[in-house]
Amino acid sequence: MSRADIILLASVALLLFLLPAISSEFFISQIATRVLILGIIALSLAFLAQEIGIISLAQVMIAGIAGYAIALMSQNSAGLGVEMPLVVAVVGAILAAGLAGILMGIVAQRSTGIYAIMITLATSVAFTLFARQNYQIFNGFDGLAGITAPTLGSIQLSETYHFYFLCVIGSLAVLMFTLYLRKTPLGLAFQALRDDRQRLAALGFRPQRTVVVAFGLVGLIAGVGGILLTWFNTRIAPTSIGLDVTLDVLIVAIIGGIGHPIGAFIGALVFVLLETFASDLIDRDRFNTLIGAVFLIVILLSPGGLIGFGRRVVERIPMLQTIVDFITRTKREE
């Protein structure tokens, strides 16, 4: 991680930990917590898009696989699965997501552009439909309910603030993971893959294997999001990971822009605020028009997402530019 990233992460962490002191319980549970969970899942999409240039619409499905895994390894309303110790369940669920990512990567390893989007979308829809039709494992349309975040000693993680802090920690962890990954040789191989598959091969990497590894790693990120999502909703069902959720996550990643991992969370914030308050801002029947219009404006005005927009604003304001220059200069000294 660069010093600029450390400064950024530290300030974000500080802000997130102080947030409960200045906002309502509603804001914490319905806005902030959802933003973080959505942000984590969107980050797995945005990171893949940025690092290897492939937009995967399978990330929500992969999160859902972790969600189903944690549900099946916990007590649930349908009485399906086997209850496991917490550590086994959590690690198992994240690994399941990683494995699902690897499988997705193997299937999609040769695809690029619109075809990569479509093969991941098809896989995601196929899984969702399978889960909806299957009652033996997935309990069909109704899915699995009654899954609460666990209690660690005396700390009840399902309590609003505890769960929020859990999500903050999860978000910071995946952010650090992605920022760290970018600087490793593997991260550099990813970027080479994005820029020129042939050149990567010339460097001695096997492009398709690198794609699979990348899918596996972002699968782990989506897995973290999936577990938190399932604990947050206390349930998982095919509709939790359906086509509209998949498109929501895509929109979040796009609004945020794919320039910096933090963008996914900024996109999530805009999205959740809109989704929650659109019906207050406008005659309730037409809230979707408002949501669509805002997306349209964001896309038309800032091709690089809000991160790109932010960059342009910074360039216009000398003081901010000085600060950024300062940070980037310290980065160069490293």
Added chain:
Amino acid sequence: MTLFFVVTLNGLSLAALYFIAASGFSLVFGVMRVVNMAHGSLILLGAYVAFDIAEWSGSWVLGALAGSLAAALAGVLLQVLFFNRMAGSKDQQTLVSIAVSIIAADLMLAHWGGLTYQLNLPSLLEGSIGLPLLGVNYAKIRIVLIVAAIAVGVGLWLLIAKTNLGRLIRAGVDDQEMLHALGFNVKGLFIAVFALGGALAGFAGVVAATALSVAPGTDVQFLLAALIVVIVGGMGSIGGAAIGAILVGLSEQYGLVYAPTYGIVFTFIIMIGVLGLRPQGLFGRGDVG
């Protein structure tokens, strides 16, 4: 055995509907490299307008014309208002079309309500005919559907291969700037392509509203079908779209009858299989990024 043949025929006639829905989408993609996610909205709009006009005039033909025309106009508006201004960025065009489809769905809901709409069949197409050899009755409209799809397919092929507009479209895809420098108004040409793609979408809506029915959500349903068909067949290839439509239509109908529980998953498995083995689709060119 009779059931198998009838189901096959059903699969083919459903494929015909999907092909019509996908043809405009594929055309616009083939020419402009725009993945127009608002294509489903154009289909639904065409159906609604066709219903209103058919109801008002009592004529299915007038309704169908009006529906196609309305969708063509909407397609032109999309091109003029949005796509034209961001010619460079394909991703951005796709995203804009998603945003437009969200708004369009909501506005159409506001105007036409949540009801289901079905168009009156022209009396010529009502009822069923006996199928020789099989000894069952079969709906005329579904036979007509297959004929209509073949007509659309052949018409599109003739248009692209044999007419001056088709030549200009191909030249525009090859080298837009050169065509411009040879004295052609390229913007106008692309508007024409969008009008044609929109008209095909509107016609698909008319056909869907006649053979089945339309309601909120029909837009997404047909967009998804068109996407799958075109992706399996290969973006921008009319022949590919036909093959893709047949694969999808057949798998849906076989699945429905022979494997009701998981049949619905088949289509997507086929799509995953095709793209896994041939990432550019069955008939796609490899140059799509």
Added chain:
Amino acid sequence: MDAQDSPVLSASNVDLHYGSVHILQGISIDIGALPRAIIGRNGMGKTSLCRAIMGLLPLSGGNINLNGVAIDHRAPDWRARHGLAYVPQGRRVFPTLTVDEHFRIMQRGKNQQWTRERIYDIFPRLAERRSNFGNRLSGGEQQMLAIGRALMMDPRLLILDEPTEGLAPVIVDHVVEILQQLSTEGIAILLVEQNLSVAAELADELSIMVNGQIIDHIPSSQLLHDETMQRRYLGISLDGH
């Protein structure tokens, strides 16, 4: 420039920037009945000048008149319809159109002077290959096709950007012959070349372009025989490219 000649095209003080790079710097040129040739090395701005005249690149200064009328605000298609025809570097024929289809899209009506048949007359080779697609032609055939389709605009001025690049010598001779013939038929010609002998054969005077400026006009015969001058201005020799 001969005095009785009122120019078809006249560019004065044309400036063009690409980003912060000043590509054309105050170029002035008149093109009348006699062919004009501009020579210069790669990257000197020759292609940019052609594109600017065609309207494919926006000027940042100066102006261009066609038959005495300012056309700076006109789009490429307008310019093409009003007498400018462009044969670009690299030919840029349409790969998915056949030879015949290239000409068919250029057909406008009865009053057209240059018809398909006339093009096939001067390029019999193309008539033989009329149903071949653009990407299935040799370089020479592509060049004939590019010239042919430009002619179908019935141009007042033909702008050719390195038309002999990469062609076999016998084809080069044929192209030059055709251009000379066109010139005698009253079509103004602007030729941009690296090949000194081709340029010299077509035009009596050569304009020399260096770093976005036309630095000198020299009679062809003089430049052809003065190797020192060739090296000084062009860094090239007769044997060319």
Added chain:
Amino acid sequence: MRLKLKSSMRSVATGIALATMSVMPPGAADVVKIGGISVLEGAFAGPGGDGIRGIELAIKEFGGMIAGKKIVLSIMSSSGAPDTAVNAARKLIEQDGVDIIVGPLSGSEGIAIRDFSKSNQGVTFINGSSAAQDATLRNGSENFFRFGGDGAQWLAGLGTYAYDTLGYKKVAVIAEDYSFPYTQILGFMIEYCRAGGRVPNKFWVPIGNKDYSSIVYAIPQDVDALFVVLGGSDAVNFLTQYSRAGGDKPIIGGTITIDSTILDAKGPFKKLLIGTPSGTPTASENDSPEWQGFVAQYRKEFPDGFSSPSIFAHHYYMSTKAALLGLEKVKGDLSNNHAAYRKALSNLEFDTPTGRMKLDKNRNGIVDVLLTQVVDLGNGKLGNRVISVTKNVSQTMGEPEAEFLAMGPVSRDNPSCP
């Protein structure tokens, strides 16, 4: 209560942060806040919108005031999916501070809200039109009430009528593959099978399927009728394709197959519905003055609504009215986690447009159900004629509870009598 205190302490900060967004009516003590959850987008938007009309109708009937307090209504849309219903409820509770929630619309949403209600004791939940059996029968929640009954109850009398009166010995079922149709089919089959009828085939159609042409040909020729539990465009498509293929078996409909949301749909398929028997609490041609008064009120308030209120409008109306009557009984006292209020709701007995309403011990409605038949009203309008009334239908369809529960939860294969 800790929850509430915290939120008021922080309300100042929120007010600044969300100045433009938060809805904070003045004099919060003098209002009672009600939240509505329905589906206002996608395929269910028609039914969902009518549900909201029902809520508004009930509030209007009370003049917008109850027990001296002003009624403040907040609406949230769900997508028909369980998660979105829960998120809508959270927003209504935590942001808008509602005391009572009316909703949701569909089966799986209802079960999700029932689960959610268990951890939100500060709020009382009154079901809208969601009709999955298990929302109240198994695993009920003390603060989740369902006045409208479930999907099985709505078809009371239909199975017996089909076997005894219409003489159908064998029926094939065509239905969408999820919990609401399962529940409706149970309601039909429990009587039909007991009477001696047989259901040799059930054709489960995946949600989202629109082309039924092949199902049409797979239906065996030796059945006497088809029992069709499809809603919206699915019903339209099936009936059209069945008829165009020359199918001529009589149709028996599920409740949503003959609801005004379909009878009002536009197109020629409508004539295919004429004569279809079904069961529902709401029938347009119900002559009772209560129902006719309700229809008149509905038509007056919502000229752009359906020609007759749908089951969604009625159920949301009835649920909202129950909520308000309960408030009236306790004079708006919601203290002590609504203890008195919930007691009042549990014991509430009141007249609805569809008969007298009271709850069983699981807080599920004991309803009067109409056996109906679709009739042509002229001018291209369809309605439902009442054939007979079954009063006081309980959730166990008249069976002893233990025996009923022993049959196990409804599914694709339960019940079965091939």
